[in-house]
Amino acid sequence: GNSVTQMEGPVTLSEEAFLTINCTYTATGYPSLFWYVQYPGEGLQLLLKATKADDKGSNKGFEATYRKETTSFHLEKGSVQVSDSAVYFCALLRANNLFFGTGTRLTVIP
């Protein structure tokens, strides 16, 4: 089946710290992979995506690389800001359907 396993939160970091949120997946074939972000009181927003092995998605200082050999798509950012506080969801796309992880809540403190 298709599933996504995310690093459990919550994660609390100081401003300018390095962020890693782990994500691994199980899927038939080669899915597209996504990171979505949900800010407080808002809907999910696409943060970045990768459609094939070794692709790197990037946006707003966040990066994730599609690793087929480890079935992973870890999210990283070199220096987080208070405004990055949100819930982050890893997801895979198969047969036009998205399968989400459980989400990781990030809180960045000044």
Add this chain to the structure above:
Amino acid sequence: EAGVVQSPRYKIIEKKQPVAFWCNPISGHNTLYWYLQNLGQGPELLIRYENEEAVDDSQLPKDRFSAERLKGVDSTLKIQPAELGDSAVYLCASSLQGDEQYFGPGTRLTVT
């Protein structure tokens, strides 16, 4: 460009009452999705429409849930009767031919 619009944003009802949620997708997007998001969980697909056809409703509890997408644009999701366990956020999303999905703000349902 307007995003996906959902209404209402919040709804509180008593159990056994009916409730309906409305979604207006991004103009031109032929694919529309309804998701259920329980507290502390990721969204789970309920139903996917391509134009006016429901192409995947395998996760929709059809004894109490129904959905329609008349004319292939707006969509309505209904629950009748609601149960306590239906308390959750109901998300609508749309995409252009199954590509990137754009989500609305969701409707938070509380069943008392």
